[in-house]
Amino acid sequence: MVKIIFVDPEGKRHEVEAEEGMTLMEAAVKNMVPGIEADCGGACACATCHVYVDPSWKEKMAELFERSEAEEDMLDFAFDVRENSRLSCQIKVTADMDGLVLEVPEQQG
Amino acid sequence: MAEIETEALIIGAGPAGLFAAFELGMVGVRSHVIDILPRAGGQCMELYPDKPIFDIPAHPRITGRELTERLVEQCAPFDPVFHLNEAAQTLERAGEGFIVSTASGKRFSAKVVVVAAGGGAIVPKRPPLKRLEEFEGKSVFYAVREKAPFAGRRVVVAGGGDSALDWAIELAPIAERLTLLHRREEFRAAPASVEKMRRMVEAGEMDFRLGQIAGLEGADGRLRAVRARHAGEAFDIPADMLLLFFGLAGRLGPLEKWGYEVKGGRIVVDTASFETSLPGVFAIGDVCLYPGKLKLILSGFHEAALMAQKAVRYVHPDRHHTFTHSTSSEIIAEKLRLGED
Numbered sequence: 001m002v003k004i005i006f007v008d009p010e011g012k013r014h015e016v017e018a019e020e021g022m023t024l025m026e027a028a029v030k031n032m033v034p035g036i037e038a039d040c041g042g043a044c045a046c047a048t049c050h051v052y053v054d055p056s057w058k059e060k061m062a063e064l065f066e067r068s069e070a071e072e073d074m075l076d077f078a079f080d081v082r083e084n085s086r087l088s089c090q091i092k093v094t095a096d097m098d099g100l101v102l103e104v105p106e107q108q109g
Numbered sequence: 110m111a112e113i114e115t116e117a118l119i120i121g122a123g124p125a126g127l128f129a130a131f132e133l134g135m136v137g138v139r140s141h142v143i144d145i146l147p148r149a150g151g152q153c154m155e156l157y158p159d160k161p162i163f164d165i166p167a168h169p170r171i172t173g174r175e176l177t178e179r180l181v182e183q184c185a186p187f188d189p190v191f192h193l194n195e196a197a198q199t200l201e202r203a204g205e206g207f208i209v210s211t212a213s214g215k216r217f218s219a220k221v222v223v224v225a226a227g228g229g230a231i232v233p234k235r236p237p238l239k240r241l242e243e244f245e246g247k248s249v250f251y252a253v254r255e256k257a258p259f260a261g262r263r264v265v266v267a268g269g270g271d272s273a274l275d276w277a278i279e280l281a282p283i284a285e286r287l288t289l290l291h292r293r294e295e296f297r298a299a300p301a302s303v304e305k306m307r308r309m310v311e312a313g314e315m316d317f318r319l320g321q322i323a324g325l326e327g328a329d330g331r332l333r334a335v336r337a338r339h340a341g342e343a344f345d346i347p348a349d350m351l352l353l354f355f356g357l358a359g360r361l362g363p364l365e366k367w368g369y370e371v372k373g374g375r376i377v378v379d380t381a382s383f384e385t386s387l388p389g390v391f392a393i394g395d396v397c398l399y400p401g402k403l404k405l406i407l408s409g410f411h412e413a414a415l416m417a418q419k420a421v422r423y424v425h426p427d428r429h430h431t432f433t434h435s436t437s438s439e440i441i442a443e444k445l446r447l448g449e450d
């Protein structure tokens with residue numbers, strides 16, 4: 001199990017146990033993290049699973065910040081997109097993500 | 110208007126709502142079903158009628174349309190009454206039961222209510238901006254019904270998809286000044302529209318600003334400027350009107366405020382009965398939330414079956430309830446008049 005921490009818009013921390021191979025979105029939805037709506041169920045078609053990746057992970061895992069073209073397009077439908085913005089349905093959990101912190105934006109729709 | 114009386118009122122005629130009408134029928138509960146849309150079928154009919162679905166048990170492949178038709182056929186023996194083009198709006202407690210009113214003013218009196226509203230009504234996404242409500246419908250819009258109100262005004266169009274570009278191109282000639290605001294140089298809109306927009310920008314017929322919407326300036330619903338941000342810098346774009354195009358999202362809307370527990374836009378249920386935190390009100394299908402919930406048609410069917418077992422206890426509290434299989438059910442035998450042909 002990999003520990004992932006979602007920080008909701010109110011600043012509350014939600015520590016969830018994610019399985020390797022599932023997406024960060026699935027880990028959030030399974031644990032009812034507020035703000036991750038995932039309307040399209042992970043098809044990269046709704047942008048309601050937007051998260052900000054803790055910038056301090058940049059050195060450790062640069063790939064956490066790399067967005068695909070489809071994801072970049074979909075982020076046009078998100079608000080307040082930042083350098084560390086990702087769609088959480090597009091990131092598969094791996095063992096080395098243990099302790100990763102993700103911030104959930106204010107409102108997804 | 111007189112109330113329409115029913116034992117169960119099902120909100121939403123997607124696969125979960127349709128199968129709920131069947132399962133309720135099986136336990137001797139009559140239902141009425143309402144849906145905003147003009148036809149039954151929910152997402153299966155609206156979003157993928159001709160796509161084959163591969164994970165419906167005993168149907169190695171079945172399209173969204175076929176599935177809907179079969180579900181309607183399956184619940185028909187129990188005579189559910191459909192009310193289409195009706196959006197459920199309010200829920201009130203009334204004695205032992207509930208009154209649900211729709212946007213058109215119809216009132217339903219029901220002993221139990223089953224919310225099977227799926228992803229809810231499809232509505233435009235709203236940005237998380239302070240004081241947004243103040244301006245909405247007055248100077249901030251999500252669609253263009255008429256072009257006239259934009260004539261001679263300073264208009265900001267925000268977004269990078271087809272709707273944003275199409276309307277920017279369409280309104281620029283009549284607006285006093287039109288500014289397209291988008292977060293990057295690339296656009297997901299059709300290349301032809303992007304090219305047309307760039308030509309208009311070069312010719313000085315519209316402005317393009319790189320940035321994201323960050324705030325609204327103005328008073329009494331009248332916009333003065335749109336605040337935007339790019340690469341850490343904030344700037345104001347003078348504007349009378351703002352059009353926002355950030356796609357659509359399913360929203361429960363009024364159903365979110367019916368008094369039961371809601372989390373992230375979905376209704377929290379107990380997995381033994383699919384009852385919400387309001388006794389007598391149930392939620393099934395995509396709209397309900399519990400640990401491990403999968404948004405699958407199959408899950409909605411299971412939820413409908415368990416819901417019916419509990420719902421019947423409110424509708425017929427004095428009856429003796431024993432579980433029967435459909436193969437030995439007298440109700441279904443009678444309804445389908447088995448043995449008559």
Ligand SMILES: Cc1cc2nc3c(=O)[nH]c(=O)nc-3n(C[C@H](O)[C@H](O)[C@H](O)COP(=O)(O)OP(=O)(O)OC[C@H]3O[C@@H](n4cnc5c(N)ncnc54)[C@H](O)[C@@H]3O)c2cc1C
Binds near residue numbers: 161
């Ligand atoms: C492209 C796509 C492919 C899919 N493929 C599969 C698949 O292969 N297998 C699978 O199992 N699932 C699949 N799904 C998911 C599946 O379609 C949903 O899980 C299913 O439709 C949910 O059923 P439901 O009845 O809960 O809700 P919905 O189908 O969303 O129906 C809800 C209904 O409620 C109505 N409604 C909402 N609010 C109100 C209101 N206030 N008043 C009145 N009516 C209201 C809506 O108009 C709608 O008709 C797919 C979904 C999509 C988008």
Ligand code: FES
Binds near residue numbers: 037038044074087
């Ligand atoms: S869940 Fe829809 S884009 Fe990620």
